[in-house]
Amino acid sequence: MQTRFPTKFADVLSAFRERFRTIPRIYRAPGRVNLIGEHTDYNDGFVMPAAIDFYVWLAVAPRNDGKLVVHSVNFSETIEIEIANNNPTRRNHWSDYVQGIVLMLQRAGHSLRGADILIRGDVPIGAGLSSSAAIEVSTGFAMLDILGISIDRVELAKLCRRAENEFVGAQVGIMDQFISCCGHAGKALMLDCRSLEFKLLPLPRNVSLVICNTMIRHELSHGEYNTRRKECAEAVRLLSRVLPGVRALRDVSTADLNRHASVLPPTILKRVRHVVTEDARVESAAASLQQGDLPGFGNLMRESHRSLRDDYQVSCAELDIAVDLAGGLPGVYGARMTGGGFGGCTINLVAAEAVENLKHHLSEGYQRKTGITPQIFVSSAAEGVEEVKEE
Numbered sequence: 001m002q003t004r005f006p007t008k009f010a011d012v013l014s015a016f017r018e019r020f021r022t023i024p025r026i027y028r029a030p031g032r033v034n035l036i037g038e039h040t041d042y043n044d045g046f047v048m049p050a051a052i053d054f055y056v057w058l059a060v061a062p063r064n065d066g067k068l069v070v071h072s073v074n075f076s077e078t079i080e081i082e083i084a085n086n087n088p089t090r091r092n093h094w095s096d097y098v099q100g101i102v103l104m105l106q107r108a109g110h111s112l113r114g115a116d117i118l119i120r121g122d123v124p125i126g127a128g129l130s131s132s133a134a135i136e137v138s139t140g141f142a143m144l145d146i147l148g149i150s151i152d153r154v155e156l157a158k159l160c161r162r163a164e165n166e167f168v169g170a171q172v173g174i175m176d177q178f179i180s181c182c183g184h185a186g187k188a189l190m191l192d193c194r195s196l197e198f199k200l201l202p203l204p205r206n207v208s209l210v211i212c213n214t215m216i217r218h219e220l221s222h223g224e225y226n227t228r229r230k231e232c233a234e235a236v237r238l239l240s241r242v243l244p245g246v247r248a249l250r251d252v253s254t255a256d257l258n259r260h261a262s263v264l265p266p267t268i269l270k271r272v273r274h275v276v277t278e279d280a281r282v283e284s285a286a287a288s289l290q291q292g293d294l295p296g297f298g299n300l301m302r303e304s305h306r307s308l309r310d311d312y313q314v315s316c317a318e319l320d321i322a323v324d325l326a327g328g329l330p331g332v333y334g335a336r337m338t339g340g341g342f343g344g345c346t347i348n349l350v351a352a353e354a355v356e357n358l359k360h361h362l363s364e365g366y367q368r369k370t371g372i373t374p375q376i377f378v379s380s381a382a383e384g385v386e387e388v389k390e391e
């Protein structure tokens with residue numbers, strides 16, 4: 001599907017033409033919010049993200065020397081990638097996301113061509129809205145599409161995740177890449193991260209996604225995120241001794257957990273309690289959405305935040321303040337942290353007519369309590385990666 005979006009299209013087109021003196025094709029891949037189901041993807045569980053209408057735009061035209069010449073407008077920087085190099089080194093740099101997916105496409109057997117590429121992202125960087133997944137997905141989709149290779153979006157999401165795990169070095173799950181590939185306008189996507197089966201769930205038209213950036217940067221490639229992953233792996237090791245069928249925390253029920261809590265050290269028990277209850281919340285949230293029960297959905301968002309704060313311990317003071325400020329305001333169904341945590345954004349599910357009041361209340365209250373001016377974005381659920389054509 002191709003969307004008409006003239007303004008940004010024109011900017012990207014003219015920036016590309018000025019730099020590379022030729023006519024490109026233009027693509028864009030969205031960032032995401034996660035409505036519920038946090039830190040469950042790498043436990044084979046359930047997530048419910050939506051793509052947002054903030055994108056990484058990518059203009060591309062083929063070249064004949066087997067090189068990618070990639071210019072980032074955001075970083076005012078140009079780098080070169082040799083497509084034939086099958087053992088590239090990580091640079092700890094934005095270009096790793098491009099290099100990573102190029103490498104994984106090659107390893108998957110695609111023979112790519114050289115290209116001039118210009119990337120311009122309007123997904124805030126380091127805010128937990130998956131700007132990196134959007135770079136991988138836009139690059140991967142464009143590299144295949146310009147060669148006329150038909151694209152299996154689920155396969156592309158898997159390759160983008162591998163780029164992140166095996167090249168960039170962040171042990172993330174598949175949620176961010178998946179939603180950037182497979183998102184649908186007006187829909188949340190409930191994904192089973194084990195089978196990769198998904199359901200699209202309509203979000204009511206008069207509901208907006210309000211995103212509050214705490215301006216505290218988060219970092220996934222090291223530290224606490226990987227620690228949580230290790231804690232979950234340790235929990236699986238300990239629980240599988242008493243529950244032989246357990247391959248991932250997805251396989252643990254609340255009853256199992258109550259019965260076997262004593263085999264887990266206290267911190268690990270808390271981590272497992274979050275994951276097990278969060279999986280159950282995603283299933284209840286899907287039912288709430290299907291019944292149009294937004295207050296019910298909002299309550300589950302609130303419980304999710306509490307569990308992430310107290311059991312999984314991935315929130316921070318600023319996220320808690322932003323969530324508390326939204327709680328109880330008229331027309332705000334629910335609020336919670338979204339993404340990996342330790343900073344980044346909150347997501348608020350809000351009746352359209354209540355958006356202005358929430359924005360005002362949040363920016364004033366957050367500024368007063370933290371001394372930081374937050375960024376507040378309003379989005380609807382957007383379409384996954386696509387080529388964009390001029391009107």
Ligand code: GLA
Nearest residue numbers: 038039172173174175339340
């Ligand atoms: C980050 C990762 C995702 C997921 C979330 C937490 O966004 O990229 O794979 O694990 O954190 O839900």
